[in-house]
Amino acid sequence: MKTKALGAALAVVALSPASATAAESLIGISGKSDLVTFSSATPSGIAKKPVTGLQPGESIVGIDVRPADNLLYGLGSTGRLYAIDPARGGVTPVGAGPFGALSGTEFGFDFNPTVDRIRVTSDVEQNLRLNPSTGALANTDGGLAYTAGDPGAGSDPKVIGAGYTNSVAGATMTQLFDIDSGRDALVLQDPPNAGGLKTVGALGLAVQDTGGFDIAPTTQIGWAALRKDGANDAELFQIDLLTGKATSRGRIGGPDPVRALAALGTAQADATAPAGRLSVRASRNLRTLRSKGVSFSVRCNEACTARATVKLGGTTLGTARSTTDLAATVSGRARFTSRGRRALLGRSSARISVTVRVTDPAGNSRTLRRSVSAR
Structure with a gap:
C-alpha cells in the first residue's frame, strides 16, 4: 500500500465547469495498442479496434486531440509522433525527428492550446515539449517536482496523466493539471515549463500506476480512466478540478487497463435498440x-x-x-x-x-x- 501525505489542498484554480448535462465521447488506449471508444454515460459499452501501422515492437502511450486541426494524435513508445485515424485505427508518422527519448512507463500527453505545443510528462518526472507539426523535440523542460511548502514537497511525483484546460483553437489562457498516482492526488503543474507541482487535492481513493486523463474542451470536466488498488477493471472517473475529488461513473468495458485517454466532444444520444x-x-x-x-x-x-x-x-x-x-x-x-x-x-x-x-x-x-x- 502506498503512503500518502496531502495536507491542505491548494486553492488556486478558478474554474467553473459546465454542468454535465450531455455525455462526453471518449477514446482511450488499452491492451497492446487498441483504440477503445465509449460514452461517459455508458462506459461499460465500448467499441474496439487495433492501432495499425506502428513500427515493430512499438506501442501508443499517449493520445490527445489537437485544437488547431481537431485531429487525434498519439505518442509512440519510441518518442515518435503519429496522427491517428480514430475510425479505422491507422496511423501516419508526423515528421522525421529527431524525436525525444522517453523515460518512464506511464505518460501524460496533451496539447497546450495557447502555443500549439505538446506537453509530455512521465511517472519518473520527465517533462518535455514537442512540436506537433514536425514531431521533433521542442524542449526538455524542468523535471517534475513539488514546490517548496507544498504538502507533497520532498516526495517523488508519479504523474500518469496530464490535461490542459480551455483546449480550444485560439485559446489565450490555460492551466495544466496532472494526476499523481504516487500520492493519489490531482496537482497543478505551474509553471508547466519549470515542472513545479502544487497539490489541488486528494482523489479520495487509492489508484494503481496505470491510467489516462483529459479535460473536455467544452465543459472543462476532467475525465480519468483509473484502476483502484487491488482491482482488475478500469473505471471512468469524473475529476473535480477544484478539489481533486474523483467520482466513479462506472466500469470501462474490456479486460485491459486504459493507459491513455482523450475527450472527443459531446456524445450522440443513443436511442437505437441493438440489432x-x-x-x-x-x-x-x-x-x-x-x-x-x-x-x-x-x-x-x-x-x-x-x-x-x-x-x-x-x-x-x-x-x-x-x-x-x-x-x-x-x-x-x-x-x-x-x-x-x-x-x-x-x-x-x-x-x-x-x-x-x-x-x-x-x-x-x-x-x-x-x-x-x-x-
Missing part, C-alpha cells in the same frame, strides 16, 4: 430437453446484455443472462428449474417458447423470439 440475430439449440427429445435445457446465442452489433426466458405456456421453465462489452456474440444456457422440469413430466410432446430481451448500455432494448418442439 441481433437469435439462434437456439435444444434437443428434440423431451427427456433430454428436460435435463439439458435450452442454449441460445445472439450476435449483437454493440455492447449488450441478453436475458433469456424459456416458457411452456404461462410456466417459466428456466432463465439465463449473458453480457458482452462490445459487438460480439453472447451465448448462454437456460437450465430448467425443478418446477420447470416437473411441468414437462408425463407429456408426450411440448412446444416451448424462447424469448430473449437484448438491451444495450443506454437502456435501449429489442425482443427476439423462437420456439422449440420436442417429443
Whole structure:
C-alpha cells in the first residue's frame, strides 16, 4: 500500500465547469495498442479496434486531440509522433525527428492550446515539449517536482496523466493539471515549463500506476480512466478540478487497463435498440430437453446484455443472462428449474417458447423470439 501525505489542498484554480448535462465521447488506449471508444454515460459499452501501422515492437502511450486541426494524435513508445485515424485505427508518422527519448512507463500527453505545443510528462518526472507539426523535440523542460511548502514537497511525483484546460483553437489562457498516482492526488503543474507541482487535492481513493486523463474542451470536466488498488477493471472517473475529488461513473468495458485517454466532444444520444440475430439449440427429445435445457446465442452489433426466458405456456421453465462489452456474440444456457422440469413430466410432446430481451448500455432494448418442439 502506498503512503500518502496531502495536507491542505491548494486553492488556486478558478474554474467553473459546465454542468454535465450531455455525455462526453471518449477514446482511450488499452491492451497492446487498441483504440477503445465509449460514452461517459455508458462506459461499460465500448467499441474496439487495433492501432495499425506502428513500427515493430512499438506501442501508443499517449493520445490527445489537437485544437488547431481537431485531429487525434498519439505518442509512440519510441518518442515518435503519429496522427491517428480514430475510425479505422491507422496511423501516419508526423515528421522525421529527431524525436525525444522517453523515460518512464506511464505518460501524460496533451496539447497546450495557447502555443500549439505538446506537453509530455512521465511517472519518473520527465517533462518535455514537442512540436506537433514536425514531431521533433521542442524542449526538455524542468523535471517534475513539488514546490517548496507544498504538502507533497520532498516526495517523488508519479504523474500518469496530464490535461490542459480551455483546449480550444485560439485559446489565450490555460492551466495544466496532472494526476499523481504516487500520492493519489490531482496537482497543478505551474509553471508547466519549470515542472513545479502544487497539490489541488486528494482523489479520495487509492489508484494503481496505470491510467489516462483529459479535460473536455467544452465543459472543462476532467475525465480519468483509473484502476483502484487491488482491482482488475478500469473505471471512468469524473475529476473535480477544484478539489481533486474523483467520482466513479462506472466500469470501462474490456479486460485491459486504459493507459491513455482523450475527450472527443459531446456524445450522440443513443436511442437505437441493438440489432441481433437469435439462434437456439435444444434437443428434440423431451427427456433430454428436460435435463439439458435450452442454449441460445445472439450476435449483437454493440455492447449488450441478453436475458433469456424459456416458457411452456404461462410456466417459466428456466432463465439465463449473458453480457458482452462490445459487438460480439453472447451465448448462454437456460437450465430448467425443478418446477420447470416437473411441468414437462408425463407429456408426450411440448412446444416451448424462447424469448430473449437484448438491451444495450443506454437502456435501449429489442425482443427476439423462437420456439422449440420436442417429443
